[in-house]
Amino acid sequence: MNDIEVDSVTKRFEDMVAVDNLSMSVEKGELFGLLGPNGAGKSTLTKMISGRLNPTSGTIKVGKYSIQDDPMKVKELLGVVPQDIVLYDYLNAKENLAFYGRLYGLSGKKLKDRINELLQFTQLDEKAVKRHVSTYSGGMKRRVNIAAALLHEPQVLLLDEPTAGLDPQNKHALWEIIEVLKKQGKTIVLTTHMMDEAEELCDRVAIMDHGKIIALGSPSQLVKKVKMENTITVVPDKTSPSLIEQVKSIASVKNAYAAPDENEKRETIKVITDCPDDILPDVVSTIVNTGTKVLSVQLSRVTLEDVFIMLTGRSLREE
Amino acid sequence: MSLKRSINQIAAIAKTDFLGVIRNKTAIFFTLLFPLFFIVIIGFTFGQSGEADMSRIAVGVVNLDGELVAVNATDSFNSTIGDLFVQGLESANFTVTGYGEYGDRDTNGTAAYAISRGDIDAILVIPANFTETLTFQYTDNFGVPVPIKSHLEVYVDPTDTTGALITQQSVFGFLSAFIKEYQNIAIELVIPDMKAYVEVLADPITVSVSEAEVTEAELQWIDYMVPGTLGLVLIWSGLNHASMTIATERTKGTFQRMVIAPVSPTVVLLGKLISAVTIVYMSAFIMLLSGVLLFQVNLHWNIPVMLLAIFLGALSAIGIGLIISSIAKNEEAANSISVIISVPLQFFIGAFFPLSIMPEAAQAFGNALPFTKLVNAMQDVMTRNLPFDSVIPEMLYLAASGLILFTLGTIAYRIALKRL
Numbered sequence: 104m105n106d107i108e109v110d111s112v113t114k115r116f117e118d119m120v121a122v123d124n125l126s127m128s129v130e131k132g133e134l135f136g137l138l139g140p141n142g143a144g145k146s147t148l149t150k151m152i153s154g155r156l157n158p159t160s161g162t163i164k165v166g167k168y169s170i171q172d173d174p175m176k177v178k179e180l181l182g183v184v185p186q187d188i189v190l191y192d193y194l195n196a197k198e199n200l201a202f203y204g205r206l207y208g209l210s211g212k213k214l215k216d217r218i219n220e221l222l223q224f225t226q227l228d229e230k231a232v233k234r235h236v237s238t239y240s241g242g243m244k245r246r247v248n249i250a251a252a253l254l255h256e257p258q259v260l261l262l263d264e265p266t267a268g269l270d271p272q273n274k275h276a277l278w279e280i281i282e283v284l285k286k287q288g289k290t291i292v293l294t295t296h297m298m299d300e301a302e303e304l305c306d307r308v309a310i311m312d313h314g315k316i317i318a319l320g321s322p323s324q325l326v327k328k329v330k331m332e333n334t335i336t337v338v339p340d341k342t343s344p345s346l347i348e349q350v351k352s353i354a355s356v357k358n359a360y361a362a363p364d365e366n367e368k369r370e371t372i373k374v375i376t377d378c379p380d381d382i383l384p385d386v387v388s389t390i391v392n393t394g395t396k397v398l399s400v401q402l403s404r405v406t407l408e409d410v411f412i413m414l415t416g417r418s419l420r421e422e
Numbered sequence: 423m424s425l426k427r428s429i430n431q432i433a434a435i436a437k438t439d440f441l442g443v444i445r446n447k448t449a450i451f452f453t454l455l456f457p458l459f460f461i462v463i464i465g466f467t468f469g470q471s472g473e474a475d476m477s478r479i480a481v482g483v484v485n486l487d488g489e490l491v492a493v494n495a496t497d498s499f500n501s502t503i504g505d506l507f508v509q510g511l512e513s514a515n516f517t518v519t520g521y522g523e524y525g526d527r528d529t530n531g532t533a534a535y536a537i538s539r540g541d542i543d544a545i546l547v548i549p550a551n552f553t554e555t556l557t558f559q560y561t562d563n564f565g566v567p568v569p570i571k572s573h574l575e576v577y578v579d580p581t582d583t584t585g586a587l588i589t590q591q592s593v594f595g596f597l598s599a600f601i602k603e604y605q606n607i608a609i610e611l612v613i614p615d616m617k618a619y620v621e622v623l624a625d626p627i628t629v630s631v632s633e634a635e636v637t638e639a640e641l642q643w644i645d646y647m648v649p650g651t652l653g654l655v656l657i658w659s660g661l662n663h664a665s666m667t668i669a670t671e672r673t674k675g676t677f678q679r680m681v682i683a684p685v686s687p688t689v690v691l692l693g694k695l696i697s698a699v700t701i702v703y704m705s706a707f708i709m710l711l712s713g714v715l716l717f718q719v720n721l722h723w724n725i726p727v728m729l730l731a732i733f734l735g736a737l738s739a740i741g742i743g744l745i746i747s748s749i750a751k752n753e754e755a756a757n758s759i760s761v762i763i764s765v766p767l768q769f770f771i772g773a774f775f776p777l778s779i780m781p782e783a784a785q786a787f788g789n790a791l792p793f794t795k796l797v798n799a800m801q802d803v804m805t806r807n808l809p810f811d812s813v814i815p816e817m818l819y820l821a822a823s824g825l826i827l828f829t830l831g832t833i834a835y836r837i838a839l840k841r842l
Contacts, residue, residue, distance in 0.1 A: 155678060189679045202437075202438050205433070
């Protein structure tokens with residue numbers, strides 16, 4: 104069953120087509136990534152799903168409701184986390200959450216309990232929540248920003264660049280929150296242009312460009328489309344044909360060969376495989392067991408960035 | 423959607439909006455404390471009797487009386503009345519400085535030099551024959567006194583037109599008192615049969631000016647000013663606040679987040695309206711309370727009429743604010759437009775200056791403003807203690823303009839929603 108169905112949706116702004124006859128669906132409980140550079144049409148699409156923009160043509164359904172016909176019912180089902188920190192900086196976290204909770208019809212004890220639950224869930228400490236949001240760190244603001252969208256326990260979440268501007272530690276903390284939400288059965292649409300985020304979190308990814316979806320599938324499916332291979336590069340203190348043969352005999356190794364390094368100072372062993380993470384320990388132990396020292400190991404994987412470059416000829420981060 | 427839920431949403435929006443003002447130092451100042459600051463300034467400037475303090479007017483006197491003058495081919499140096507005149511000025515509390523000559527603006531020590539530097543406000547030149555003319559010392563060949571008028575010269579500073587006007591009026595006030603005194607002495611010298619005729623000829627019309635029985639108590643300047651300041655409250659608190667609220671939220675993105683929640687645009691608008699009206703009432707309360715506590719204003723408190731008039735006036739102010747807020751691209755633009763509109767507007771509502779002294783077009787513009795109607799109604803009710811019946815036309819005007827402007831504001835707000 105699908106929680107979001109976008110059918111032949113087009114959005115025009117005068118002469119500019121932001122979303123071009125786009126169709127897609129997101130299954131219940133799925134974490135769906137929308138990947139694309141700035142101006143690809145991701146934000147316009149999510150604005151239409153959330154009811155902030157009306158499509159020029161086409162239909163959008165969330166749950167069993169059409170956003171055009173039953174906008175209020177759709178809004179009840181949706182939790183939207185905007186890219187920017189959209190909080191009242193003169194209120195503290197509790198006051199902000201109380202405000203958004205009341206907009207969604209919560210009040211009294213139910214609202215209070217829900218706020219406390221979310222403050223625990225987002226790991227905001229009791230002292231901090233009493234201070235005005237303007238005094239919070241970027242990570243804390245992001246967490247309150249997400250909590251504000253969860254108050255009414257929405258089935259569908261639209262997360263727009265939720266980790267933008269965060270340091271790695273805070274980014275991983277937010278990823279954990281998103282994974283917990285997925286485990287709770289939420290349907291999540293994650294807009295991002297961070298490759299690692301999409302690969303780490305998403306069940307399926309749609310790559311958008313010029314208002315269209317140019318590729319759709321799981322991250323691994325998309326990666327397979329690229330005519331590139333994952334490579335483990337091992338720098339040993341010495342190489343020999345027998346050593347290469349032993350490496351080749353490891354299960355899941357498609358090929359192995361000796362090649363000079365970039366500076367052409369040392370011989371390296373290049374190992375081609377579909378599952379570099381799984382076989383890396385076997386490759387290293389096989390080489391070490393022959394009495395050869397391993398000086399360094401480098402893993403080159405095909406990423407969604409490579410997929411995007413292959414499809415569009417430019418980087419995701421290019422404007 | 424249930425009514426209870428809508429009320430809960432309206433209350434949440436109103437509360438958050440209100441906290442946005444009272445937790446923001448700048449907003450607090452311009453919305454709530456500026457009216458207080460203003461009433462204190464007005465009170466200390468005009469709060470007392472309103473009588474002019476002559477010691478603030480500096481008059482430079484060039485007393486030529488006593489200098490050599492030929493009277494009937496005889497040298498005369500009499501300075502009696504000129505000296506009396508200068509003593510009179512000092513007794514009337516003018517700040518008097520004597521100068522030997524009128525001079526010119528480049529010669530230090532002369533009266534013209536002093537007035538050109540702003541050291542004095544006016545120059546009075548007493549002629550050399552002042553005493554001789556006023557004491558009828560000029561005679562014809564038969565020894566009969568020849569009536570010759572004495573001619574005083576008064577110079578004021580043309581660079582300060584308002585100050586010059588006040589100085590001129592004050593000096594003329596003193597002159598007429600001096601002339602009256604002179605007449606009284608002269609009449610005493612006239613033969614008894616002619617005295618009554620001469621008295622009438624010297625002073626043919628008598629005028630008495632008294633305060634009409636408009637109010638029961640004696641009023642001070644501040645008592646007239648305070649009801650007028652309620653019009654300013656509407657402009658500062660109502661118009662300025664409403665013009666910023668949506669523009670600020672739109673800039674920060676909180677408005678966008680509000681409209682993706684299941685909240686109707688009407689609910690958002692009502693929440694904003696309640697907050698804005700509350701702020702106007704608070705501001706008015708602070709203004710009136712400070713008038714009472716600091717200056718003991720002597721007014722009549724017809725609270726229901728005041729509350730109604732302020733509410734109706736606030737609708738107009740908030741309506742204009744909503745239009746500004748909706749057309750402005752961001753909060754800075756909204757702030758600029760609001761200042762451009764509200765600053766000149768406050769001079770046309772009859773709070774600072776009576777509209778009657780303005781040109782006809784300005785009067786027509788001022789009289790068309792709902793804020794002027796509020797000021798008029800509040801002066802009638804609070805100062806003149808008139809009943810509600812007497813302000814019904816103003817109240818109807820306020821209601822109609824409030825309805826029209828708030829409706830226009832709502833339309834602008836709806837259009838702005840589509841641009842989000």
